[in-house]
Amino acid sequence: MTMPLADPIAELGGYPFLDDSFAPGRLLALVLALRHQEAARLGLAGEIGDAGPIGWLDPGKAILLRPDRPELEETELTAARQAEVAAVLQELRSAVPQWEPLLSLPVRYRMHPPTGAYSASIRAWPQHIFLARRAFTASDQIRSQVLHEMCHQWANLIQEAWELQTNEARDITMPSGTTGRSLSEVIGGAHVAAALIRLYRVIGGEQERIVSLTAYHSGCLDLIGQRSSDLTDAGRSLAKRLEVL
16 A cells, blocks of 8 residues: 655655655654555454554564565574674764664665675565675675665665556666666665765765766666656655755
């Protein structure tokens, strides 16, 4: 169930990780209400026991609402890798204290076998982040992957409430060369680039990465502009906000 008519930027006060005016609690309240309705529809209302609707914010419960989710080969992180993720989250909190409530979203981190990607988030697996071994090759690598996927987690929550595109076509090639992506994923790519640019502007010494990310961000916006007629009003709202770095 989604909200058919609304402007997510106006409704939520901004874009997660980009605008300090963004109201995460407002989005979570909306998502929890929608998940509660979906649980009742699926006959799963009793799965959260006495926790009440907030129980659907638990990643292990949230995936129950996606019975058609694909099967994945995944395992738990080792204690050492869990510690690396925790250290990265603390580093991000210290760099941009305004991100504290965003980084506190309950998320289950899992290891995923090599697929060519460093990390992944899948809408059918809400609040799960999948990391490949190569994501742990350097501290700056795992830092960028964690922020990357946390952006996707919040974007996925927005998409639980608002549809961003009018069809499910996955025929777009990203500026990176990755094929078979949807228009909403291009919006997600621009969002991640903008958040990483903000981080690197804060911590300094990453001008080369900022230049590269800015070019990627611009490439995403070009793709979005070419397919703007396939966006919903909500999708256009998000895309317009992304025009400003």
